[in-house]
Amino acid sequence: MTTNQGVKVSEDEHSLKAGSRGPTLMEDFHFREKMTHFDHERIPERVVHARGFGAHGFFQPYESMAEYTRAGFLQDPNVKTPVFVRFSTVAGSKGSADSVRDARGFAVKFYTEEGNYDLVGNNIPVFFIQDAIKFPDLVHSFKPEPHNEMPQASTAHDTFWDFAANNQESAHMIMWTMSDRAVPRSLRMMEGFGVHTFRFVNEQGRARFVKFHWKPVLGVHSLVFEEALTLAGKDPDYHRKDLWEAIERGDFPEFELGVQMIDEEEEFNFDFDILDPTKIWPEEVVPVKKIGKMTLNRNQDNVFAETEQVAFHPGNVVPGIDFSNDPLLQGRLFSYTDTQLIRLGGPNFHELPINRPVCPFHNNQYDGYNRMTINKGQVAYHKNSLQNNDPRPATEEEGGYVHYQEKVEGRKIRARSDSFKDHFSQAKLFWNSMTEPEKMHIIGAFQFEVGRVKSKDVRQQVVNMFSHVDTYLAEQIAKGVGVSMLENAEESKVTASSPALSQENTAKMPQ
Ligand code: HEM
Numbered sequence: 001m002t003t004n005q006g007v008k009v010s011e012d013e014h015s016l017k018a019g020s021r022g023p024t025l026m027e028d029f030h031f032r033e034k035m036t037h038f039d040h041e042r043i044p045e046r047v048v049h050a051r052g053f054g055a056h057g058f059f060q061p062y063e064s065m066a067e068y069t070r071a072g073f074l075q076d077p078n079v080k081t082p083v084f085v086r087f088s089t090v091a092g093s094k095g096s097a098d099s100v101r102d103a104r105g106f107a108v109k110f111y112t113e114e115g116n117y118d119l120v121g122n123n124i125p126v127f128f129i130q131d132a133i134k135f136p137d138l139v140h141s142f143k144p145e146p147h148n149e150m151p152q153a154s155t156a157h158d159t160f161w162d163f164a165a166n167n168q169e170s171a172h173m174i175m176w177t178m179s180d181r182a183v184p185r186s187l188r189m190m191e192g193f194g195v196h197t198f199r200f201v202n203e204q205g206r207a208r209f210v211k212f213h214w215k216p217v218l219g220v221h222s223l224v225f226e227e228a229l230t231l232a233g234k235d236p237d238y239h240r241k242d243l244w245e246a247i248e249r250g251d252f253p254e255f256e257l258g259v260q261m262i263d264e265e266e267e268f269n270f271d272f273d274i275l276d277p278t279k280i281w282p283e284e285v286v287p288v289k290k291i292g293k294m295t296l297n298r299n300q301d302n303v304f305a306e307t308e309q310v311a312f313h314p315g316n317v318v319p320g321i322d323f324s325n326d327p328l329l330q331g332r333l334f335s336y337t338d339t340q341l342i343r344l345g346g347p348n349f350h351e352l353p354i355n356r357p358v359c360p361f362h363n364n365q366y367d368g369y370n371r372m373t374i375n376k377g378q379v380a381y382h383k384n385s386l387q388n389n390d391p392r393p394a395t396e397e398e399g400g401y402v403h404y405q406e407k408v409e410g411r412k413i414r415a416r417s418d419s420f421k422d423h424f425s426q427a428k429l430f431w432n433s434m435t436e437p438e439k440m441h442i443i444g445a446f447q448f449e450v451g452r453v454k455s456k457d458v459r460q461q462v463v464n465m466f467s468h469v470d471t472y473l474a475e476q477i478a479k480g481v482g483v484s485m486l487e488n489a490e491e492s493k494v495t496a497s498s499p500a501l502s503q504e505n506t507a508k509m510p511q
Contacts, residue, residue: 003033071318101449116316134167135331161461191214208263276326315332456482
């Protein structure tokens with residue numbers, strides 16, 4: 001053993017003292033260094049998705065996707081791209097239980113030869129809100145309440161349900177969150193979704209809107225809620241243990257990557273706005289094309305270095321993948337780097353081993369907290385004449401990233417398109433697609449969660465809100481949480497402007 005300066009340590013059991021019963025001496029550099037490092041071991045946990053667990057693997061496409069995208073890692077079925085995946089819960093703190101009712105994060109970093117591509121998704125295909133400016137409000141409503149730090153990690157909150165009832169765009173995702181999807185049996189048995197609409201752009205510059213899906217080869221399986229509650233107490237590491245052990249015994253988790261694609265010209269051919277992240281694209285209307293498979297075959301070596309220090313960002317894209325104007329995605333593009341600057345101690349976290357691209361990277365950035373690269377040479381600016389190896393931005397011909405040239409126009413305005421106003425059609429679609437036992441589970445979940453809300457007024461507002469999804473569902477919630485059906489319905493803030501989908505609300509949900 002040595003100190004961090006490389007000096008051999010003679011003894012690591014006793015601090016240096018003035019006499020065997022005397023005070024510890026300040027000059028004990030070994031003690032000081034050991035204790036100081038320990039004192040600084042913790043970094044802030046993620047503001048959301050704090051509890052997570054990762055694994056390494058690879059991705060391999062089934063066929064060339066050149067017709068749709070120029071993304072290098074999707075061109076050749078013989079090429080394997082290394083990946084690191086971090087699964088997470090959303091609401092709880094780093095030390096919370098795995099099996100709680102919650103959405104799950106499903107974030108994948110592809111280390112491609114053209115740079116890192118991050119697909120930062122969830123196991124639920126829609127989101128609670130439509131505009132990123134509401135994200136801090138959403139998160140403040142489901143995190144522990146600020147005055148007493150309770151409840152810890154659960155949707156059984158006055159504040160969460162108060163937010164829901166007063167921000168009814170949340171209806172669709174709440175239906176998913178009250179369903180069995182929010183208590184997965186295993187991380188190996190969850191779907192993943194990019195949620196937002198992205199773009200694929202091919203070599204010729206032709207773009208298509210795309211949504212991403214991960215389909216677990218083992219199928220989708222859930223816990224019964226009572227199992228989830230028991231496990232939260234008996235085995236809070238249930239999911240991470242299951243993932244770790246499966247990989248250790250060679251039973252490698254596999255997920256197929258699927259895409260739904262819509263031509264640019266068809267943008268307005270749907271009864272929902274394809275930029276609205278509270279909407280799915282029903283799979284009967286826009287089929288999912290399976291384009292490759294991810295295999296997780298290696299456990300991490302060190303949870304801090306990998307699961308904790310990994311920095312995902314929906315803005316990490318490679319040529320051939322681009323953004324849409326989904327207002328939730330647009331805001332996410334700002335938030336991730338911003339939070340990582342504080343979580344990972346300054347602007348150089350891309351140099352951490354888990355975040356480094358596998359391809360060389362080179363630019364004129366230098367210095368800053370925790371810089372590890374020793375940049376050499378006199379010149380760190382572009383353009384220059386003093387240095388031959390001036391890193392010139394690549395041009396389109398050289399494979400550089402060129403943003404899709406979408407035409408954009410409009411007045412500056414704080415608003416949301418009228419096409420985002422239907423909050424209930426797809427919540428109904430979800431409910432109608434459920435089997436009887438699944439419906440019973442949803443009712444039970446609402447009764448459990450809303451039943452713990454102290455404010456009768458909030459419980460009533462929730463019943464009023466979900467009467468716009470289904471009368472029987474609302475009646476059952478009302479019965480279970482001690483309020484009447486549709487009391488104050490006239491005063492309810494609900495506007496049930498819910499044009500039916502062309503599928504008559506019977507289209508099947510993602511399988
Ligand atoms: C993590 C912001 C919506 C998936 C995070 C983090 C922030 C954040 C600040 C912590 C990142 C870190 O510390 O490294 C936001 C904002 C959103 C939003 C502002 C909306 C405006 C979403 C949506 C999804 C999602 C819609 C799913 C499609 C994730 C995942 C993580 C995460 C999976 C954890 C990544 C990891 O494992 O390290 N988000 N988020 N977020 N977010 Fe979001």
